Amino acid sequence: MNNRITNLSEYTQAYDKSVENPEQFWEEIAETFQWQKRWDNVLDWNFKDPDVKWFVNGKLNITENLLDRHLEKRGDQIAILWEPNDPKEAHQEITYRELHEKVCQFSNALLAQGIGKGDRVIIYMPMVPEATVAMLACARIGAVHSVVFAGFSATALADRATDCQAKMILTADGNYRGSKSIPVKSVVDKALEKCDCVEGVIVFQRTNTEVNMKEGRDVWWHESIEGISKEYAAEVMDSEDLLFILYTSGSTGKPKGVVHTCGGYMIYTYYSFLNVFQYDEGDVYWCTADIGWITGHSYIVYGPLLAGATTLMFEGVPTFPDAGRFWEVCDKHQVNQFYTAPTAIRALEACGLEFVEPYKLDSLKVIGSVGEPINEEAWHWYHEHVGKRNCPLVDTWWQTETGGIMISALAGIIPVKPAHASLPLPGIQPIIVDRNGNEITGKNVQGNLCIKFPWPSILRTTYGDHERCRLTYFTTYENLYATGDGAKRDHDGYIRILGRVDDVMNISGHRMGTAEVENAIDEHLQVIESAVVGYPHDIKGQGIYAFVICENASDNIKEEIRSKVSEIIGSIAKPDKIQVVPGLPKTRSGKIMRRILRKIAAGESDQLGDTSTLLNPEVVEAIVLGAEV
Numbered sequence: 247m248n249n250r251i252t253n254l255s256e257y258t259q260a261y262d263k264s265v266e267n268p269e270q271f272w273e274e275i276a277e278t279f280q281w282q283k284r285w286d287n288v289l290d291w292n293f294k295d296p297d298v299k300w301f302v303n304g305k306l307n308i309t310e311n312l313l314d315r316h317l318e319k320r321g322d323q324i325a326i327l328w329e330p331n332d333p334k335e336a337h338q339e340i341t342y343r344e345l346h347e348k349v350c351q352f353s354n355a356l357l358a359q360g361i362g363k364g365d366r367v368i369i370y371m372p373m374v375p376e377a378t379v380a381m382l383a384c385a386r387i388g389a390v391h392s393v394v395f396a397g398f399s400a401t402a403l404a405d406r407a408t409d410c411q412a413k414m415i416l417t418a419d420g421n422y423r424g425s426k427s428i429p430v431k432s433v434v435d436k437a438l439e440k441c442d443c444v445e446g447v448i449v450f451q452r453t454n455t456e457v458n459m460k461e462g463r464d465v466w467w468h469e470s471i472e473g474i475s476k477e478y479a480a481e482v483m484d485s486e487d488l489l490f491i492l493y494t495s496g497s498t499g500k501p502k503g504v505v506h507t508c509g510g511y512m513i514y515t516y517y518s519f520l521n522v523f524q525y526d527e528g529d530v531y532w533c534t535a536d537i538g539w540i541t542g543h544s545y546i547v548y549g550p551l552l553a554g555a556t557t558l559m560f561e562g563v564p565t566f567p568d569a570g571r572f573w574e575v576c577d578k579h580q581v582n583q584f585y586t587a588p589t590a591i592r593a594l595e596a597c598g599l600e601f602v603e604p605y606k607l608d609s610l611k612v613i614g615s616v617g618e619p620i621n622e623e624a625w626h627w628y629h630e631h632v633g634k635r636n637c638p639l640v641d642t643w644w645q646t647e648t649g650g651i652m653i654s655a656l657a658g659i660i661p662v663k664p665a666h667a668s669l670p671l672p673g674i675q676p677i678i679v680d681r682n683g684n685e686i687t688g689k690n691v692q693g694n695l696c697i698k699f700p701w702p703s704i705l706r707t708t709y710g711d712h713e714r715c716r717l718t719y720f721t722t723y724e725n726l727y728a729t730g731d732g733a734k735r736d737h738d739g740y741i742r743i744l745g746r747v748d749d750v751m752n753i754s755g756h757r758m759g760t761a762e763v764e765n766a767i768d769e770h771l772q773v774i775e776s777a778v779v780g781y782p783h784d785i786k787g788q789g790i791y792a793f794v795i796c797e798n799a800s801d802n803i804k805e806e807i808r809s810k811v812s813e814i815i816g817s818i819a820k821p822d823k824i825q826v827v828p829g830l831p832k833t834r835s836g837k838i839m840r841r842i843l844r845k846i847a848a849g850e851s852d853q854l855g856d857t858s859t860l861l862n863p864e865v866v867e868a869i870v871l872g873a874e875v
């Protein structure tokens with residue numbers, strides 16, 4: 247396949263070229279695609295404003311490139327292989343031709359419901375093929391999708407819909423998760439009590455759960471496409487028109503809407519997918535993420551479909567009907583590339599080898615990891631029992647903001663090393679800097695990870711608040727994109743990601759800001775103040791530890807706090823441990839000393855260092871005595 251690197255020296259050549267002449271490098275890859283109008287110049291950029299534009303004035307539609315472009319050669323090839331939650335239900339195979347029809351038809355349905363270019367549409371759906379159809383139909387008509395993970399609460403959904411002033415929500419009646427069926431539409435109803443920008447809701451019927459349909463606002467998906475044409479010529483989009491907004495947590499305030507645009511995102515997700523996973527014609531590729539996260543966007547939907555792959559989409563959970571489900575699905579569909587998160591690996595490892603041993607797993611060629619640092623033990627278990635020591639394990643480091651994989655081995659081409667993301671992809675120029683932003687060169691060094699040159703899928707802004715984008719990513723160090731992660735470069739020049747250097751936690755691979763959880767906890771009437779930190783957790787990577795000061799705490803205070811957090815954010819943000827404390831350690835200027843709380847939460851109270859300069863050193867002892875470890 248064109249654009250695919252096939253050996254180490256090609257990687258080195260591609261990398262060198264991408265640094266010496268980035269514009270020519272990316273232009274050649276962009277030529278793979280159909281453009282309605284060619285770009286005037288490849289790249290305009292500065293990291294000061296910031297202002298980054300790729301393929302300037304180029305016109306295209308990403309769905310023409312991932313659907314229409316493939317029809318002639320692979321119209322009858324499976325595009326989406328869908329595996330339902332319940333293994334007793336039939337799986338679905340949707341060819342490129344069928345997907346094209348579904349997307350065109352739903353595009354027409356959206357238009358008929360009053361949605362047009364530039365409108366924002368929230369997608370709050372389970373992992374069904376229609377969720378992908380929904381994303382692509384938005385892209386086809388030029389509407390901007392914002393997928394919200396279906397586990398988020400009504401309040402979180404309302405906040406996101408309000409922030410982007412969404413005009414429509416696409417949803418479903420319910421969501422099957424293992425043995426449970428979770429209502430979804432009723433969450434949307436609740437959210438809509440709090441936001442008035444949304445004019446219409448389209449509801450896909452999945453679980454046959456009874457729902458309230460509001461006259462004049464809500465329509466069924468199947469009714470919306472009744473008698474609707476399956477042809478629709480894609481809207482012509484500018485390279486820099488918005489493709490989607492995806493909300494993600496930061497260290498302060500509410501989640502921000504990371505913006506990705508059409509042209510650059512298309513090129514980079516395609517190129518990185520092809521090269522990291524070394525996708526071959528006819529392979530079956532499976533990424534277990536949810537489409538509510540960036541991994542689902544870039545590596546279930548856009549990257550694989552742009553490359554003409556067969557992408558498996560799984561509705562269920564790893565432990566239903568038992569902890570062998572992933573491996574059963576791999577054998578059933580003869581999966582060739584498998585991409586999951588360390589937290590899933592650790593959870594399955596804990597269930598025992600009897601769940602993996604019955605499966606052959608001999609179709610696997612590549613296994614991948616994403617979302618959080620993978621510890622060496624999980625790495626070895628995954629490599630040995632899933633990959634059978636035969637499959638390169640690619641540990642892929644990237645972020646919602648980067649749009650695509652930044653640092654990773656290319657499977658079978660760059661030798662791997664446990665727990666190391668390894669080397670940058672062509673086009674990616676990472677550097678490690680000290681606290682003052684000075685580059686730390688050489689080997690065996692560590693510091694803050696930054697990127698010094700734009701790549702095509704870098705975020706363009708945070709929706710509705712460009713200043714926030716500038717302050718968050720581009721002012722920590724001059725002229726650099728600051729990732730918020732710490733990293734180490736070892737003696738071989740391999741990069742190992744050390745985790746966040748800011749107040750962002752990573753809970754089972756999900757990003758969660760400490761401030762966000764604190765704000766939710768503080769909504770409880772008996773809570774006076776709270777401080778949240780992450781602590782090492784065997785399965786989740788990090789767990790959430792909340793220290794709370796309460797007034798007249800009731801016996802059930804911990805449960806009440808958990809349900810408050812669930813109500814405001816979603817159950818993924820529920821603290822694992824809650825400790826009611828008499829006070830929080832503060833500096834003389836009133837700042838909470840998180841460093842001390844992190845140590846206590848990690849069970850390292852013997853390493854607190856000097857606490858005598860605190861405003862209230864006496865509370866430390868009381869907290870240590872009552873700590874939940």
Ligand code: WTA
Nearest residue numbers: 616617618619641642643644645646743757
């Ligand atoms: C962390 C997920 C170590 C990191 C694609 C980053 C990782 C944050 C890895 C982004 C990895 C992601 N090794 N850490 N392979 N991949 N991270 O936006 O801290 O949900 O900043 O994107 O996850 O999380 P996000």
